[in-house]
Amino acid sequence: MSVDDNLFGIHGKALALRSQRLSLLASNIANASTPGYKARDIDFESALKEATTQAGNSATDVSRAVDDSMGYRVPLQPSLDGNTVELSTEQTLFAENAVKYRTTLSFLEGRINTINRALKGE
């Protein structure tokens, strides 16, 4: 286990994964009117599990975890042009992901404040 893992626990990798997922959902929204585009997403829970159980370089762990838990979205109602982006779904997930990114960020901030206070001896 490397130093940053001890310091930030699960939250460092969680933040990286949230950021990756933000890009994926942004791609889906960007391609909402591209014929034949297939929307993709990651299963966040399994990706986080995979990223945290591997003890290696955190950047490669995260990208491998993203690749392994990526899948295609199953559309509720497929459109004729082969595009599987449903804006209502994508926008909801994008908003949810943004809120959870902020949550992870506040966990990290709390951790940093704790360490700072310990260092200053307040």
Add this chain to the structure above:
Amino acid sequence: MSSNTPMNIFDIAGRAMSAQLVRLNATASNMANAGNVTGTAGEAYRAIKPVFESVTDTPGVSTVKVKNVVTTNAEPTKRHDPNHPLADSNGDVWEAAVDGNAELIDMIETARMYQNNVQVLNTAKSLMMETIRIGK
């Protein structure tokens, strides 16, 4: 993508916005020419449409570009109007091949898609600002 830096969320949403703008321009051209009348079928305006294509960086991370702009093969409508100054020897004129209703619907959809991408950009920007302020 040609550069060796990975595609970020600003590239994704920004290029999608550019593509939607091309679409909006095409709609504007079509609407401007709707109802135009010419003396021959060949000269008549035909609606143009952009063709979107996704550009993939790493799997799942992709943006969109306009592959090309095609002229639709809708035929101009022939109208019998002998008093029209452009009418041919049979007294016929041709109206531009533009479906006004379809163009308006396309315009609304384009505007919505553009707004969605602006929203994505704003969210990503505020998250990044919060991230760089961490620990301060």
